[in-house]
Amino acid sequence: MCGIVGIHGEDNVVFDIYEALLMLQHRGQDAAGIVTYDGHFHLKKDNGLVSDVITPDSFNHLTGAIGIGHVRYRTAGNMDPTAAQPFIINSPYGIALIHNGNLTNYNELKHIITEEDNRYLNSSSDSEMLLNVLGHELQTDAERQLAPDVFFGVMKNVYKRLTGSYSVIGLIAGQGMFAFRDPHGIRPLIYGKRQTATGGVEYMIASESVALTSNGFEVVEDIQPGEVIYIDENKKVHKQICAEKIEHRACIFEYVYLARPDSLMDNVSVYKSRLRMGEQLAKKIKDSGIEIDVVIPVPDTARTAAVTLAYALGVKYREGLIKNRYIGRTFIMPVQAERQKSIRRKLNPIPLELKGKKVLIVDDSIVRGNTSRKIVELVREQGAEKVYFASCAPPLKFPCMYGVDMPTKSEFVANNLSVAEIAKSIKADAVFYQDLDDLIESVKPPKSINRKFCTACFDGNYPTPEITEAYLENMAIEKGDKDLKMQLL
Ligand code: SF4
Numbered sequence: 001m002c003g004i005v006g007i008h009g010e011d012n013v014v015f016d017i018y019e020a021l022l023m024l025q026h027r028g029q030d031a032a033g034i035v036t037y038d039g040h041f042h043l044k045k046d047n048g049l050v051s052d053v054i055t056p057d058s059f060n061h062l063t064g065a066i067g068i069g070h071v072r073y074r075t076a077g078n079m080d081p082t083a084a085q086p087f088i089i090n091s092p093y094g095i096a097l098i099h100n101g102n103l104t105n106y107n108e109l110k111h112i113i114t115e116e117d118n119r120y121l122n123s124s125s126d127s128e129m130l131l132n133v134l135g136h137e138l139q140t141d142a143e144r145q146l147a148p149d150v151f152f153g154v155m156k157n158v159y160k161r162l163t164g165s166y167s168v169i170g171l172i173a174g175q176g177m178f179a180f181r182d183p184h185g186i187r188p189l190i191y192g193k194r195q196t197a198t199g200g201v202e203y204m205i206a207s208e209s210v211a212l213t214s215n216g217f218e219v220v221e222d223i224q225p226g227e228v229i230y231i232d233e234n235k236k237v238h239k240q241i242c243a244e245k246i247e248h249r250a251c252i253f254e255y256v257y258l259a260r261p262d263s264l265m266d267n268v269s270v271y272k273s274r275l276r277m278g279e280q281l282a283k284k285i286k287d288s289g290i291e292i293d294v295v296i297p298v299p300d301t302a303r304t305a306a307v308t309l310a311y312a313l314g315v316k317y318r319e320g321l322i323k324n325r326y327i328g329r330t331f332i333m334p335v336q337a338e339r340q341k342s343i344r345r346k347l348n349p350i351p352l353e354l355k356g357k358k359v360l361i362v363d364d365s366i367v368r369g370n371t372s373r374k375i376v377e378l379v380r381e382q383g384a385e386k387v388y389f390a391s392c393a394p395p396l397k398f399p400c401m402y403g404v405d406m407p408t409k410s411e412f413v414a415n416n417l418s419v420a421e422i423a424k425s426i427k428a429d430a431v432f433y434q435d436l437d438d439l440i441e442s443v444k445p446p447k448s449i450n451r452k453f454c455t456a457c458f459d460g461n462y463p464t465p466e467i468t469e470a471y472l473e474n475m476a477i478e479k480g481d482k483d484l485k486m487q488l489l
Contacts, residue, residue, distance in 0.1 A: 001075075001260055001404050002085070002100040003027030003185075005211050005485055006068040006169035008177045009194045009202040012036075014062040017069040020204065020211035021050045026260060027100070027207060028073030031084035035096045037171055038064030043096075045070075045084040062357045065175060068169050070098040075405045082123040089135045093146070094173030096462045097134065099127035100163030100207055102403040104466055109133065111163065117323040128257045130168065133161050134218050146175045148230050148238035155180060163466050165251075165402035169205050169225075176232040183243035184463045185225030185250050186402045186454055188265045192217035208263040222249075222266050248461040252453040253404060255443045256393045257301050257364045266444045276442035277392045278308030278362075280433050285313060290388060290430060291358055296320035298347070298363040298375060306362040307393045316359075320353035321375070346373065357385035365393035366422070366431075367406070369413030373426040380427070389428040394436045394458045395419075399475065401467050405456060408476040 003024025017034050032053040033045025044058045054062075070085035088096045103109065104238035110129060110438040113119050115165060119132045137157045143150060146159055165186035169179045181189045191205040192212040203293050206219045212219055223229055226243030250266055251258070261271040281367040285292070294316045297306035302325060359379055366372045372389055379387050395414030399406045409415055423431040436458050444451055456462040 001027050001073045002098075002213075003071040003207045004098045004100050004167065004169050004189075005066070005204065005206040006098070006171070006179065007066065007204045008176050008235055009065045009197050010064055010198070010200045011064055011065055012224075013202075014059055016204070016215050017067050018050065018054050018059075019215055020206055021054070021069045023070055023214050023260075024071050024140040024207055025050055027258070030074045030079065031072035031081065032070065033072075033084050033086055033098075034062055034067060034069040035086040035088065035171070036062045036064035036067035037044040037096070038391045040092060041088055041096055041171075041173065041296060041431055043086065043088060045082060045086065046079050047079060047082075066171055067100050068096060068171055068177075073405070075102060075403055080123065083124070083125040083128075083328045085127055087123075087128045087131045088123070089131055091311045092135065092139050093130060093175060095135055095138070097131040097168060099128065099130055100167045100189075100212065100403065101182065102126060102401060103130060103162060103166065104164035104401055104464060104471075105162070111257065126164075130162065130166060131170075134158050134170070137161075146172060148232065148240075151178065151230050152228055152238075152240045152242055153191040153339075155240075156244075159183065159226070161286070163464050167207065167449070169196045174233070176230060177203070177205070179223055179227065180228040180231045180242070181223045181225055183246045184454065184461065185222075185248050185266070187251065188259070188263075189223040190219060190265070191221070191223060191229065194218065201235060203218070203235065203237070205229070208259055208265065210260050210263045211264075219264065220395070241452035247452065247463065249452050249454040251402065251404075252439060252443055252455050253365075253400070253457060254486050256439070258404065261304055266445065266451075268443060273443045274301075274304035275308045275393070277439065278305035278310075278435060279312050280438035280442055281305065281362075281363045281390055281392060281432065282312030282436070284438075285360070285390065285432050286387075288430070288432070292356045292360045292388065293357040294318050294320070294353060295362060296353065296379070297360060300360045301364040302392060305364075309362055311359075311391070313360075318350075318353045320350050320359070321347045321361075322350060323347060347378065348474055349378055349382050351382040357384055358386040358388070359384045360388045360390055361428075362390045362392065365392070365396055365431075366391045366413060366426070367396055369422065369426050372413075372428075378428045386429045388392060388432070389423070389426060389433040392434055393441075394433050394439060395422075396457050398457050398460045398462075399472065399479075400457050401462060401464075401471075402454065404457075408479055409472065410476075423487075436463035
């Protein structure tokens with residue numbers, strides 16, 4: 001998971017890109033970068049948060065009325081700064097590109113790109129690979145002025161070569177800005193526009209609508225699965241569906257955990273979907289007949305669902321766990337030891353809300369069970385009489401191959417255990433999981449009853465056919481090797 005933004009504006013765009021990246025910081029905290037263009041590319045990227053990488057002096061040299069920015073979340077355990085984005089290639093034209101997602105045919109593409117297309121890769125990033133695939137296809141059809149139809153023709157070939165998830169924004173020197181979304185629309189991508197005081201128009205494309213609205217851009221629409229948008233030098237917008245087989249299967253986990261609640265994705269409010277998750281979960285807990293005195297969310301993601309859950313159960317909602325805001329999200333820390341330590345640094349209890357109470361803890365999901373167990377222990381230490389645990393998501397059982405760093409299959413606590421055994425494992429008196437159908441019901445747009453989602457991490461139903469049992473096994477071996485290397489460093 002990463003955050004991406006591009007602006008085709010009237011004046012220097014670096015300030016707005018910086019602001020937008022701050023709004024997308026939750027999507028990646030490992031590296032950040034911006035490239036702008038004013039006749040030359042100007043690039044600043046490195047490991048670190050947006051505010052660490054884009055320092056005040058960066059604003060002076062990141063000049064230009066068109067630019068793109070990225071926040072990176074490593075999925076492959078690689079903290080090499082050469083993997084920070086944007087990437088740039090000099091030919092044809094000069095292209096800069098940013099990517100959110102994960103190419104599942106990286107190994108095959110690497111062989112073709114280097115051995116047959118004779119291109120050079122400077123990093124192990126699939127995003128750099130994607131840029132080279134585009135560069136190679138565009139090379140053949142490069143004309144001095146890149147016509148939209150020519151670009152769409154090129155993109156049809158690019159789509160044929162890629163598998164996996166990819167939401168992409170790029171700049172072509174002297175030509176304009178482009179963006180595209182994979183044929184399943186797994187990762188989000190949305191665009192909007194803004195009128196300037198002088199009567200001009202500016203466009204922003206971003207991972208989440210919050211980046212647009214917080215910068216005064218009005219949402220135009222989501223970029224559709226398999227769709228390419230090309231905003232030319234004169235800011236004329238051209239769009240075309242260029243992928244052959246399209247089936248919308250947006251990541252359902254974006255709504256559970258990844259996205260900000262104040263974003264709208266594919267016409268669904270993340271906030272409202274989380275409210276509905278709480279209502280759905282309450283039905284199941286009511287049926288169990290257990291007694292609860294207080295509902296306590298694990299901040300921050302689970303708060304929204306916990307509000308409606310408590311209301312539907314008719315019990316008190318209280319903040320019994322306080323988050324230290326200056327500690328990063330533990331889920332995206334790749335090394336187990338680092339993760340174990342950070343749980344206690346991150347949450348502090350309010351004993352008066354827990355002592356002698358039958359407490360229902362609500363979290364967005366249960367991954368390995370280590371965090372959940374620590375939280376249950378923490379609540380018990382405060383004198384809670386009973387500790388129940390509810391997950392807004394169904395049991396996580398399969399790794400994500402589309403850009404969210406998850407454990408291998410065998411590491412998920414839900415993999416080989418029943419719900420009762422999971423409760424025992426995390427030391428809770430009972431565990432309640434959202435049913436997958438109820439989760440889908442919570443996220444479905446009101447006017448699109450047939451909308452499908454990627455639910456692979458819950459049911460193993462991967463939208464792209466190359467993800468087989470053998471593929472997962474290979475990935476587990478590769479990931480094990482990489483995690484081991486990271487721990488030895
Ligand atoms: Fe999202 Fe899970 Fe699908 Fe990955 S596997 S894209 S996290 S729903």
